[in-house]
Amino acid sequence: MIKKYYLLSPGPTPVPETVLSVAAEPIIHHRTPEFSKIFMEVTEGLKYVFQTKEDVYILAASGTGAMETAVINTLSPGDKVLTINGGKFGERWGNICRAYGLDTREIVLNWGDDFSKEQLAEELKKNPDLKAVFTTLSETSTGAIFDIKGFGEVVAGTEAILVVDGISGLGATACPMDEWKIDVLVTGSQKSFMIPPGLAYIAFSQKAWKLVEKSKLPKFYFDIKKYRKNLEKQTTPWTPAVSLIIQQKKALEIIKNMGLENLLKHHQILGDATRAGVKAIGLELLAKRPGNILTAVKTPAGVDGNKLVKTMQSKYMAYISNAQDPHKGEFFRIAHLGYMGGFDIITALSALEMTLLDLGYDKFQLGASVAAAEKVLREGWQ
Ligand SMILES: *Cc1c(COP(=O)(O)O)cnc(C)c1O
Numbered sequence: 001m002i003k004k005y006y007l008l009s010p011g012p013t014p015v016p017e018t019v020l021s022v023a024a025e026p027i028i029h030h031r032t033p034e035f036s037k038i039f040m041e042v043t044e045g046l047k048y049v050f051q052t053k054e055d056v057y058i059l060a061a062s063g064t065g066a067m068e069t070a071v072i073n074t075l076s077p078g079d080k081v082l083t084i085n086g087g088k089f090g091e092r093w094g095n096i097c098r099a100y101g102l103d104t105r106e107i108v109l110n111w112g113d114d115f116s117k118e119q120l121a122e123e124l125k126k127n128p129d130l131k132a133v134f135t136t137l138s139e140t141s142t143g144a145i146f147d148i149k150g151f152g153e154v155v156a157g158t159e160a161i162l163v164v165d166g167i168s169g170l171g172a173t174a175c176p177m178d179e180w181k182i183d184v185l186v187t188g189s190q191k192s193f194m195i196p197p198g199l200a201y202i203a204f205s206q207k208a209w210k211l212v213e214k215s216k217l218p219k220f221y222f223d224i225k226k227y228r229k230n231l232e233k234q235t236t237p238w239t240p241a242v243s244l245i246i247q248q249k250k251a252l253e254i255i256k257n258m259g260l261e262n263l264l265k266h267h268q269i270l271g272d273a274t275r276a277g278v279k280a281i282g283l284e285l286l287a288k289r290p291g292n293i294l295t296a297v298k299t300p301a302g303v304d305g306n307k308l309v310k311t312m313q314s315k316y317m318a319y320i321s322n323a324q325d326p327h328k329g330e331f332f333r334i335a336h337l338g339y340m341g342g343f344d345i346i347t348a349l350s351a352l353e354m355t356l357l358d359l360g361y362d363k364f365q366l367g368a369s370v371a372a373a374e375k376v377l378r379e380g381w382q
Contacts, residue, residue, distance in 0.1 A: 045252030051176035063188025066200035087141035117150030138169030145291035269380035305329030318351035
């Protein structure tokens with residue numbers, strides 16, 4: 001059998017061929033009118049996806065670089081902050097805040113659990129001196145999404161800013177920055193933005209810019225004021241990742257031609273199809289509030305979850321993702337974000353069924369998950 005590689009992970013995600021090919025074009029110099037034109041087009045395109053009138057800044061970093069940028073540009077030593085830790089990435093907010101000596105109050109949830117806007121309102125009432133609330137749009141380690149709209153309503157009535165990690169979620173699930181009163185929104189290039197890893201994006205509301213003016217945490221490479229000053233000259237403070245920005249221009253064209261609304265609907269259909277598929281073979285979802293970005297599925301009793309992921313990858317070349325530490329093997333993650341289509345879901349489900357049989361789990365009708373997903377896809381693809 002020819003071993004064809006199927007990338008079904010929630011980052012990095014597949015990149016369209018038309019986007020891959022522009023990376024092979026000769027490098028152009030970044031301090032030129034030609035590059036500035038591309039750079040400004042990408043900046044505008046990002047504003048469209050962020051749904052904001054504020055500027056979006058492009059950093060040469062992975063998503064975590066934008067998370068760190070959010071922290072160090074808005075806060076000062078000793079500031080009190082709240083982080084919502086619903087998994088690996090929510091946990092990262094706490095780790096960054098503590099690294100910078102912030103007085104960090106952390107809400108720790110069981111992986112897959114939800115946190116309501118009422119619960120957040122309660123925390124804010126108990127801690128009126130909070131400077132910032134850090135949360136996650138799509139917790140990629142669990143497949144759960146949070147009520148960012150509700151959080152925005154609650155935080156807007158306080159002095160605090162709402163900082164949202166939109167890495168993986170933005171571009172796949174609704175998150176209009178201005179309408180939902182998000183103060184800082186960050187994301188990365190290798191999840192829903194259909195390009196390789198290496199770029200991170202960040203935007204600040206007017207409320208957040210006021211904190212930027214007062215912020216005293218140390219910063220240099222990620223000093224957002226340097227980016228703001230350079231954007232006026234249609235450039236970046238440091239050498240930008242030229243090829244990736246050119247790729248992002250191409251990928252944003254795909255997104256704009258499709259339209260954000262259609263793109264979100266596409267993800268809704270893929271999410272519905274995946275959930276229908278795994279439920280049809282008796283498997284359970286991890287997330288209480290599952291998003292349309294990826295689906296985390298509990299490993300059925302009697303099956304070794306690590307072996308399941310390994311078999312899917314090595315025998316069937318279906319590169320789904322294992323759960324992350326400390327929950328490795330307890331569940332696995334099927335991605336459906338970015339440049340993925342309905343047949344990627346069919347591939348994942350088909351490989352999953354065959355793997356389950358290989359591992360001795362046969363409490364289902366072969367093909368049942370594929371049939372259930374096909375039904376959703378056929379009805380969705382009108
Ligand atoms: C991938 C991811 C990150 C980390 O991004 P890197 O690009 O690996 O630095 C952070 N948050 C979420 C929600 C993610 O999905």
